[in-house]
Amino acid sequence: MAAAQRMVVIGGNAAGMSAASQARRLRRAGELEIVALERGGHTSYSTCGIPYWIGGDVTDPDDLIARTPRQHRERDIDLRLHTEVTALDPDGGRIRLRERGSGATGERWLGYDHLVIATGARPVRPDLPGIDAPGVHGVQSMDDGRALLADLERNEASRAADAPRRAVVVGAGYIGVEMAEALVRRGYRVTVLDRAEQPMTTLDPDMGRLVREAMRRMGIETVTGTTVTAVRTGEGGRARAVATEDAEYEADLVVLGLGVRPETGLAREAGLPLGESGGLLTDLAMRVRGREDIWAGGDCVEVPDLVSGRTRHVALGTHANKHGQVIGTNIGGGYATFPGVVGTAVSKVCDLEIARTGLLEGQARAAGLRFVTATVESTSRAGYYPGAAPMHVKMIAERRTGRLLGVQIVGREGAGKRVDVAAVALSAGMTVERMTALDLGYAPPFSPVWDPVLVAARKAAAEVRRAGAH
Template sequence: MTQQRLVVIGGDAAGMSAASKVRREDPKREIVVFERSPHTSYSACGMPYFIAGLVDGPEKLVARSPEKFRDKYNIDARTGHEVTELDLGNQRVRVRSLADSSEAWEAYDQLLIATGAEAIFPKLPNSDSDGIFGLSTLASGIRVQQFMDQQLPRRAVVVGGGYIGLEMAEALVRQGLQVALVERGEQVMGTLDPDMGALVSDALREIGVELYLNESLTGYEAANGLVTAVVTDQRTLPADLVIVGLGTRPNSSLAAAAGITLGEKGSIRVNPRMQTSAPNVWAAGDCAESFHLVSRKPFHVALGTVANKQGSVAGINLAGGYATFPGVVGTAVSKICKYEVARTGLMEREINGLGLKYKTATTKSKTRAGYYPGAGWITVKLLAEQGTGRLLGGQIVGQEGAAKRIDVLATALTAGMTVQQIVDLDLSYAPPFSPVWDPVQTAARQLLGSSD
C-alpha cells in the first residue's frame, strides 16, 4: 500500500501543530509543509515586545525552526515556497519557489490549508513608501526593527486602535519615540464597549500617546521614497515611521479561487472536525471559521490559542483519529504599560444584535487587599441575560493582576454559568492576590443587586 502524503499550506501555529500531531500518531506518513516566509512555528504575538527591546532577538520567538522539523521530526518544512493554486480535481497544488521563481505541481492525498490571516493594508497615496509597515509575520517585525536601527526615527504614527496598534504604541514609547495614534472610532479597542474603551484611551494618553479619534486614514506624504507624514480626513501628522494596525482578514483567497465554501468574514467554512467543503481538504487557524459558544453562531477570530487548538484537532483527524473543535467565547487580553485589558463573550452591540434583553454592572475595586503594597485599580464590567441570569460577557481594565481574571469569566461562559453561580464560586483569597471578594465576584454581586 502506498504511503499517504499530507501537504500543509502554512508553517505557523495551526499548520505545524497539525503536522506535529500527525507525525506523533503516524511515524511513516509523508508530510510536506510549504511556508512562504523564512520562519516556522513562531510567536507573532511576541513581535511588539521584540520591537520594544524586551526580547533579546527574533530567534527567541521561534518555537521550532524548519531545520528542527526536518531533522528531528521528519517533517519536510520548505520555507520560501508559496502555494499559488489548488487543483482539487487532481489533488495537487502549484508551488512557486521564491528563490528562483520556479514552479511545480505537488500531489497530495490529504491537504491542510493553514494560511493564516493577512494584515489589512489599504492602497492609498504613497502607501508604498519606505517606513510604512503592516505586522502579520515575524519577517515583517524584523523589517520594522531593522528600519528603526538604520533610520533612527523620532516620530511614529500608529494607524488603528486594536491589539496590534496598542501594543506597538507601547513598544515605540518604550523606545523613546514620540507616538501618535489614529483611530476612526470614538474610542480605541473596538472589541470593548465604549465605556471600557474610554479607560484604555485614557491609559494611552497617560503614557504620552497623542490620540486622534474619529479620524480616518486617507494617505501619506513622502520624500525621496521615505514616509514623512500620515494624512487623515482632518489633519496631517508628521511621521518618520508608520505602523498600520487596521486588523487582519482571513487569508482565504486560495480556497475561494478553488471553489471551497467560505463563511464568516471570508474565513474558510469548516465542520467541527476542521473539514472543508472539498474532499480531503481541511483548514485550521486564522484562515478558518470558528463557532461562538455564547451567540451560538459562526464566528471568526485570529488568535494563536485558537489556531493551535484547531491545528491539533485537524492533526488528530488527519492521522485517522476522531476529534472536534467545540468553539470559542472570544477571550483576548492585551497590555499597555502598567494597564491590562481583557475581554470575553459578547459586547453590548452584539447582544443587541441577537435581540436579547440584558443587564450590566461595572465596578471599580482593587487587585489585592487595599492595605497590601502594590494594590492597583481594576474595573470589571459584566453583562448577563435578564431573567435567566446567564453570563453573556465580561470586560476588564486594570493594573497588575487584573487581566488574567478574565479566565474565570471565560470558564463561566464555556460552562454556561449564571451570575449567581459566579458569586458562589470558591475562589482563592490571600491579601497579596485579591480582596476577600474577588473583583469578578464583586461585579457579579452588584449585577445581582447584592448589598456590601
C-alpha cells in the same frame, strides 16, 4: 503494508506545523508522508511576540521561534521554504506550487491524501496614497518585524539623541496599542489614530475610554473618530506624516495596526466554503465543510462563537495551535474537536492590562439578545496590601435567564488574566447568579475578600433581578 498516505500542509506557522507535528507523533514516516509548504523563510514563530521584540523586551528574534525548519525536518517533516502554492484543485486532490524564483514555468502539481490549509491572515492595508512608501510598516511576519526594527535603528542612528522621535500608529486595536507601547519604550512620541469613537474597539466605548485615559497618562495620544486619508511622503519618497480628514501628524515612522483578514484567496478560487469574514468554514473536527480530505485551521478559518451562535474570525496563536492539534490528531487516526471560542483576548499597554471575553453590548444586540450590564471598580489585591491597583470590570448578562454574556476588564497588574474565570463560566453557560458563589482563590496578596469578578457578578445578578420585574 499499504503505501504511505501524503499529508500536505500549506503554511508553516502555528496551525500548520502543529498539525504536522501532531500527525507525526501519531503516524511514523512509513505510514504518513508529511509535506509542509511555506511561502516565507520561517516556521512556527510567535506573531504575537513581534511587538515585544520591537520594544526591546525580547532581544533575540530566534526566541520567538518555537521550532526551526531544521527541527521540523529532523522529525521527518518534508518542509519546503520559499514555496508558494498558486492553486488548489480539490476535486483532483492536488495543489499547484512554485518554488520562489523559479518562475511560472517552474510550477508543478502535488497530490495529497490530506490537505491542511493554514494560510493564516494578512494585515489590512487600506488603499491610500503613500501607503506603500518606505517608512510604513506592518507587523505580521518575522520579515515585517526585521524591516521595522532596521528602520527604527536607522532612524535613531541618524538623529541627535535628544531630537524628538515621532511615530504614528494607524489603528487602536490590540496590535496598535501593543505597538504604541513598543515605540514608547524606544523613546518615541506616539500618536494612535483610529476611526472608532474610542481605542480598543474590542471593548465597549465606556471601557475603551478608560484605556484612552491611561494611554494619555503614558504619553500616548489617541485620536479617534478620524479617518486616515493619505501617507505624506518627503525626502526620497519616505513617509513623513499621516494625513487625516482634519489634520496631519508628523512621523518618522508609520506602523499599521489595523487588524488582519483571513488569507483565503486560493480557497475562494477553488470554491471552498467561506464565511462572512472570508474565513474558511469547517466542521468541529476542523474539516472544511463538505470535503472529506481538506482541513483548515488558524487565522484563515471562522470558528463557532459559543455565545452568539454565529461563526467568527479570531486571529490568535492560541487558537491556531489548538486547531493544529485537532487536525493532526484526526489525520493521525485519533479523534479530537475544536468546539469553538467564547472570544477571550488579553493585552497590555505598559502597565495597563486590558481583557475581554464573550460579547460586547453591540455584539449581543446583533445576536438578538437582550441584556443588562454592570460595571464595578475594585482592586487586584486586598485594599490594604501593597500593590493593590484599581481595576474595572464590566459584565453583561442576558435578561430573564441571567446567563453570562461577556466580561471586559481594564486594570493594572493582576487584572487581565482574571478574564479567564469569565471565559470558563461562559463555556459552561453559567448564570451570573451562580457565579456569585464561585470558590475563587482568596488571600490578601491575590485578591480582595470579594474577587472583583464576583463583585461584578453580584451587581449583574441584581440587575437581572431588577430587569426581571419588568
